[in-house]
């Protein structure tokens with residue numbers, strides 16, 4: 001798999017705030033990569049640097065192997081961005097909002113209906129944006145971000161502030177796009193969302209990457225030395241993973257064993273372990 005996004009030693013400050021400090025990572029074509037961290041960690045700043053909306057103080061930001069400030073038009077053809085800064089025209093319809101964007105990007109308007117079908121907004125295409133629910137607006141932003149069929153999609157907290165059903169719909173759209181080959185860079189502070197969606201995640205805290213890997217790798221790395229045994233009488237026994245302790249505990253159990261499980265931390269617990277911070 002080719003590297004499609006790469007950041008080498010990226011750093012930027014806003015006056016006295018060091019928003020990013022020497023951040024390096026890369027994303028392979030076809031990956032869903034999660035950038036996870038609390039408010040103020042530097043997630044949006046990273047997206048802005050990768051989409052050439054900000055200039056770094058140090059480091060290199062590459063898309064498709066080229067520095068982002070050298071890509072210009074090529075950059076905007078290859079990327080789609082969904083951020084909370086919506087820029088939707090409230091008085092115009094769903095269709096009209098996309099038509100403006102299609103005309104700007106010189107995309108055939110025939111593709112608008114196809115995208116609206118994909119994002120489940122086709123029936124609402126004549127509705128004014130001011131009459132849409134929050135979840136529908138998010139689908140419209142999603143439609144706009146993918147209208148030009150970008151290779152890489154940047155999603156800044158795509159499901160934050162959505163109800164569970166709308167979040168689910170956003171997750172489905174992410175999976176579907178990824179199945180079709182779109183590489184996805186996603187920021188979130190929702191660890192279960194990241195666990196569900198991402199092939200790999202990076203933990204960002206105070207402008208630094210503290211840990212990186214697939215959710216499974218991280219769970220294994222930070223697994224606790226604990227085993228829980230459940231017997232058929234409903235009793236639970238806690239022991240450690242070494243054979244001697246396990247055997248000793250097993251010998252005390254009168255009934256039949258129903259389950260033996262090792263205790264696996266979730267990403268939220270690992271984040272707390274690594275950074276000392278709750279999300």
Ligand SMILES: Nc1ncnc2c1ncn2[C@@H]1O[C@H](COP(=O)(O)OP(=O)(O)OP(=O)(O)O)[C@@H](O)[C@H]1O
Nearest residue numbers: 014017019037038039040041042043044045046189
């Ligand atoms: N234009 C700016 N001027 C001054 N400070 C900024 C600017 N943009 C970001 N910052 C600061 O940089 C740090 C990182 O901000 P950033 O928006 O990247 O965080 P974030 O991880 O996206 O947070 P959130 O989850 O709240 O969106 C914060 O301390 C923020 O206040």
